[in-house]
Structures are given as C-alpha cells and as structure tokens.
Amino acid sequence: MAREKLDTEVRQEQILEAALDVVSRKGMKGLNLGAVARRVGLVPSALYRHFDNKDGIIDALLGLIESRLLGNVAAVRHETKDPLLALELLLRRHVRLIRENAGIPRVVFSEEVYGANSQRKAQVYELLQKYLGHVAGFFGEAQQDGLVRTDLSPDELSVMFLGLVQPAAILWHVSDGGFDVTRQAEKAWRVFSEAIRNGECGTPETEEFALAVKEN
Amino acid sequence: MAREKLDTEVRQEQILEAALDVVSRKGMKGLNLGAVARRVGLVPSALYRHFDNKDGIIDALLGLIESRLLGNVAAVRHETKDPLLALELLLRRHVRLIRENAGIPRVVFSEEVYGANSQRKAQVYELLQKYLGHVAGFFGEAQQDGLVRTDLSPDELSVMFLGLVQPAAILWHVSDGGFDVTRQAEKAWRVFSEAIRNGECGTPETEEFALAVKEN
DNA sequence: CTCCTTTGTGAATCTCTATTCACATTATAC
DNA sequence: GTATAATGTGAATAGAGATTCACAAAGGAG
Structure with missing residues (x-):
C-alpha cells in the first residue's frame, strides 16, 4: 500500500x-x-x-476543531471593526464551516464523545466557552458602542447567537442537505439583530454589509 | 433475579x-x-x-419521544387559545421535558442514531418535521390573527423557535447542569417574541439584503 | 391438576474493533 | 555506504457487546 x-x-x-x-x-x-x-x-x-490511541485522536480532533472555530473569530476581527458586522460575518463563516465539515457539529455535540469520559466533557465545555466568550466579546463591544441594548448580558446574547444556526444545521443534516441552512441563518440573523439593536425601533441595515457580502 | x-x-x-x-x-x-x-x-x-433487536428498541424509543413531544403540543392546545401564549407554554414544557429526560435530545440529535442507517435518519427527520409543523401552525394562526409579522414564514419561525432552547440545552448538559437553561430560554423567548410581534416597530425590509443573500 | 404458551435464564457464539508485537522497510545522520 | 531511528505491515490478542439457543419456570385455559 x-x-x-x-x-x-x-x-x-x-x-x-x-x-x-x-x-x-x-x-x-x-x-x-x-x-x-x-x-x-x-x-x-x-x-x-x-x-497514543483512539482517544488521543479524538482529543486532537477537538483541538483541530477549536483552531478552526477560533480561526474564524480571528479572521472576522481583521475584516471589520464594527462588532455587529463582525458577528454577521462570523455567522456566515460558521455556516460555511459546518456545511463543508459536517463532522464538526457531530463531534462537538455528539453528546457521546464523552458519555462516561467526563474529562472530555469538560474539554468540550471549555471549547464552547472559549468560542462563546469571543462572541460575547463582540456583543460587549457593541453594547459599549451603544449599538445593542444593554438589558441582556453578552453571555446571554452569545448563547442566542449560537441558536441562530444550530437547529438549522441539524435539519440540514437530517434532511440530507435538503434544508437551506444558509437562508435560515440569514433570516434568523436579520430578526435577531433587529431585535437587539439599541433604540426604539430597528435601525435599517448598514451599507457596509452589502459590500462585505459580495467579497464573500 | x-x-x-x-x-x-x-x-x-x-x-x-x-x-x-x-x-x-x-x-x-x-x-x-x-x-x-x-x-x-x-x-x-x-x-x-x-x-426484535436493539434497532427495534431504538425505533420504539423514537416513538416514545415523539409521543412526549406531541403530547406537549396537545396539552398547550387545551391550555389557551392564544397562539403566542401557547408557544410560550410549549417552550416551557419543552425545557422541563428535556431537563427531566436529558436523553431525549441525545437520541434525536445524536447524529449517530443513524450514521449509516438512513432509514432511521428519515424517521428522525419526520419526527422533527411533525413537531415543527405544529409549531409552525401556531405561528400561522398568530399571523392570521395579526399578532405576528408576516414577512417570515411559519416554517422559518418554527426553526427559530427551536433555536431558543437547543443551544442552551447543550450547554446545560455539557456543563453538568451548571448552566441555567430555563432562564436562558425565558430571555430568548422575550427577545424573540418581541421581535416577531406585529406592531409599532414594523421594520421595513431592506431588499438589498435579500438580494445579496441569494447570490451566495 | 395438567397442558401449553409466554417469559426468563445462562452459556455459547459471532462479529467488530482497539491494541500489541515482532518484523520489514524507508529515511536520515554520520 | 552503514548505522540508527522512525515509520509501515500483518498477524495475533483481547474485550465488549449483540444475538442465538436449549432449557427452566410461571401463569392462564381447559
């Protein structure tokens, strides 16, 4: 061979x-x-x-996944200064990442990567916390800039952010690719970002956004 | 024995x-x-x-889960006529259900109940579709009653609804019960239900956005 | 009570997969 | 080139878990 x-x-x-x-x-x-x-x-x-063994492979796999997720965070940091736009771009990258690597959510959310292995569980928790921490960071910035309402904590917002893709990703997978994750995530983001924007009513989209979309 | x-x-x-x-x-x-x-x-x-065999047990288990999920739907139907209130109650029941039966999301979203078994995959898909169908039904009613904005389809709304709990549930599990799902779900619902309500803050659609998305 | 069906048991089998080991082969340092 | 370490191979081992089977015991029908 x-x-x-x-x-x-x-x-x-x-x-x-x-x-x-x-x-x-x-x-x-x-x-x-x-x-x-x-x-x-x-x-x-x-x-x-x-x-060393299969467990070692899975551990390293989690490391690989972590680096990809955090890589996306680093990338959008360089793409814009606007925290809300950064989140939007991150969402889009996230969708692309899991579309191209359907294994990522399966590993992280398998709910059985660990099972008995509580060390692994802690490792996954840490990974999620790290990613969500960055997301929360963007929300925090956005709040300081007066872009986002402050009656919700960055942490809470970050979890909601995760909710914009996750169910869609699952449907996409279970439907054998029939479900349109991208579209659903975009719509969800639209609703969500309007909802959390500071001010009486949702502010119209920024023009920057249209530009950012194209280069993608 | x-x-x-x-x-x-x-x-x-x-x-x-x-x-x-x-x-x-x-x-x-x-x-x-x-x-x-x-x-x-x-x-x-x-x-x-x-x-018959282990597979038969898993099949039946999915049936049990389906009946519990649909049972919640039936229950809230009897509790109120207001579709938005029904959804709120359903969300609460859903949280309670998975808190008491952490195995439910693990079975449905295990992403490995199937694996090779594509028949099982289709079965899970059908189950999700059925549940989401009912949720979408509530949204449809709410829209007809003029309670909810109509620029989002009931189907899309139903997926977003699912997103209100799912990530929280995962964090709850991975954190060994440390994460407060109930609280997170309540907050998410508040934001979400405000956002989709028809009314004063009827935000105008930005057509550019929809166009930009399609190219992707 | 007796027969027969249903349900429960323990041992045996079978498959799948992780893991080890002795040996072969390639790369690299000298 | 040769020695040595690193890498690859195939066979063997081992353990877990699903499944089968012959037998035992319980419960109901008559």
Missing part, C-alpha cells in the same frame, strides 16, 4: 483530516480506526505510530 | 424507560443491552422476548 514514509506531523494532520471526514459521513459511531487508516492509505496499526 | 413474569407490553414500557434513562446518563454510546436489562431487572437475552 503506502510504501512511502512521512513525518509524523504530516501523518497526524492526514489522520485528523481523515477522521473528521469519516465522522462527517458516518457519525461518531462510524469512527473506527480501520476506516481512518484506509482513508489515509495506511494500515490500522500504523496509526499508533502517530497517536 | 426476576422470578416474576410480566406481560410483554409492560416490559416494553419498562425497557424503553430504562433505555431512555441509560441514554440520559451515558449517552447513545453507553446504550448497551446489558445496561438496559440490568436496569429493568432482567438478563440481556430476555430483551429479545419483547423486541
């Missing part, structure tokens, strides 16, 4: 990529070392040259 | 109850016949007297 030998760092990346891919199509239950190894072009036992 | 024999109907209920319980604490991965049987006070092989 694979005659050529590659550095363990390269293999580790390949393995994680493969694992995420397997999860995307077979779910966490279908994540077995045989499938992963085949996809990399190796034999199952070879995986142990690069990871 | 269990010397007494019970009718298969009784056992079926006990088994499903036990299965849901196991899922609640161990996740879908921890759902094995041994654990279920122990909880019922039987031996694993005895389960085959009441179900």
Whole structure:
C-alpha cells in the first residue's frame, strides 16, 4: 500500500483530516480506526505510530476543531471593526464551516464523545466557552458602542447567537442537505439583530454589509 | 433475579424507560443491552422476548419521544387559545421535558442514531418535521390573527423557535447542569417574541439584503 | 391438576474493533 | 555506504457487546 514514509506531523494532520471526514459521513459511531487508516492509505496499526490511541485522536480532533472555530473569530476581527458586522460575518463563516465539515457539529455535540469520559466533557465545555466568550466579546463591544441594548448580558446574547444556526444545521443534516441552512441563518440573523439593536425601533441595515457580502 | 413474569407490553414500557434513562446518563454510546436489562431487572437475552433487536428498541424509543413531544403540543392546545401564549407554554414544557429526560435530545440529535442507517435518519427527520409543523401552525394562526409579522414564514419561525432552547440545552448538559437553561430560554423567548410581534416597530425590509443573500 | 404458551435464564457464539508485537522497510545522520 | 531511528505491515490478542439457543419456570385455559 503506502510504501512511502512521512513525518509524523504530516501523518497526524492526514489522520485528523481523515477522521473528521469519516465522522462527517458516518457519525461518531462510524469512527473506527480501520476506516481512518484506509482513508489515509495506511494500515490500522500504523496509526499508533502517530497517536497514543483512539482517544488521543479524538482529543486532537477537538483541538483541530477549536483552531478552526477560533480561526474564524480571528479572521472576522481583521475584516471589520464594527462588532455587529463582525458577528454577521462570523455567522456566515460558521455556516460555511459546518456545511463543508459536517463532522464538526457531530463531534462537538455528539453528546457521546464523552458519555462516561467526563474529562472530555469538560474539554468540550471549555471549547464552547472559549468560542462563546469571543462572541460575547463582540456583543460587549457593541453594547459599549451603544449599538445593542444593554438589558441582556453578552453571555446571554452569545448563547442566542449560537441558536441562530444550530437547529438549522441539524435539519440540514437530517434532511440530507435538503434544508437551506444558509437562508435560515440569514433570516434568523436579520430578526435577531433587529431585535437587539439599541433604540426604539430597528435601525435599517448598514451599507457596509452589502459590500462585505459580495467579497464573500 | 426476576422470578416474576410480566406481560410483554409492560416490559416494553419498562425497557424503553430504562433505555431512555441509560441514554440520559451515558449517552447513545453507553446504550448497551446489558445496561438496559440490568436496569429493568432482567438478563440481556430476555430483551429479545419483547423486541426484535436493539434497532427495534431504538425505533420504539423514537416513538416514545415523539409521543412526549406531541403530547406537549396537545396539552398547550387545551391550555389557551392564544397562539403566542401557547408557544410560550410549549417552550416551557419543552425545557422541563428535556431537563427531566436529558436523553431525549441525545437520541434525536445524536447524529449517530443513524450514521449509516438512513432509514432511521428519515424517521428522525419526520419526527422533527411533525413537531415543527405544529409549531409552525401556531405561528400561522398568530399571523392570521395579526399578532405576528408576516414577512417570515411559519416554517422559518418554527426553526427559530427551536433555536431558543437547543443551544442552551447543550450547554446545560455539557456543563453538568451548571448552566441555567430555563432562564436562558425565558430571555430568548422575550427577545424573540418581541421581535416577531406585529406592531409599532414594523421594520421595513431592506431588499438589498435579500438580494445579496441569494447570490451566495 | 395438567397442558401449553409466554417469559426468563445462562452459556455459547459471532462479529467488530482497539491494541500489541515482532518484523520489514524507508529515511536520515554520520 | 552503514548505522540508527522512525515509520509501515500483518498477524495475533483481547474485550465488549449483540444475538442465538436449549432449557427452566410461571401463569392462564381447559
């Protein structure tokens, strides 16, 4: 099969990529070392040259996911100074990310990555907290700028933000891609952002937004 | 162990109850016949007297969940005629239901109940569609009564409704019950219901937005 | 009470998958 | 080039869990 030998760092990346891919199509239950190894072009036992065991692979996979999520946060930080616009862009990136890597929500929300493993559970919690922390940060900025009403805490807002995509993502998956996540998320964002805007009534959309959309 | 024999109907209920319980604490991965049987006070092989196999148990479990969810819908129908109030009550019931049966979201959203099993996937989809259909029905009524803005379809609204609890429920679980789902859901509902109400703050649609989205 | 169906049991089987290990092969340092 | 470490392989091991089966016991019908 694979005659050529590659550095363990390269293999580790390949393995994680493969694992995420397997999860995307077979779910966490279908994540077995045989499938992963085949996809990399190796034999199952070879995986142990690069990871301690299956648990190590899952841990690293969570790390990969974390870096992708936080990568999106960093990216939108560079794209705009307007916190509300940043959130909108983040939402859009988020949707794209999970559309392209259906395995991500499956790993994070599998509710069974852990199960007995409470350490893993804590790890997932930390990951979510970190991501939501950044989201809350944007809301906090927006409130300080007077853009968003202050009767809701940034933390609460961040959880609501998560709610804009999550159910849609699930429907998308369960419907085998039939459900239009993107559209639903956009609509939900529209309603939500209007609702939380400071002022008596919702303010009209900023023009910046239209521009930002196009470059995407 | 269990010397007494019970009718298969009784056992079926006990088994499903036990299965849901196991899922609640161990996740879908921890759902094995041994654990279920122990909880019922039987031996694993005895389960085959009441179900064809494990798959049959999971199927029936989905049925049980469906009946609980739809039971809540029926209940709120009797409690009020006001569709918006009904939704609020439904939300509350929903939160209570998943707080008391943490296994329910785990089964439905496990994203791995199926995996390869696409028939199961379709079954879950149907279940969600049915529940969301009722929710959408309430929104439709509310719109006809002039209570809710009509620029969003009932279907879209129903998905947003789902988003009010789901992320909170996940955080609640991952945080080992530390997160306050009830409070979060109440706040989210307040924001959401204000946002969709028909009335003074009827925000004009920005057509640019809809156009920009479509290109994506 | 006796027969027969239903339900429960324990051992055995079977499959799947993680993991280990002894050995082979490739890359790399010298 | 040779030595050495890193990487890959195939077979073997081990454990978990689903499923089957022959047998036992309970409960109802007659």
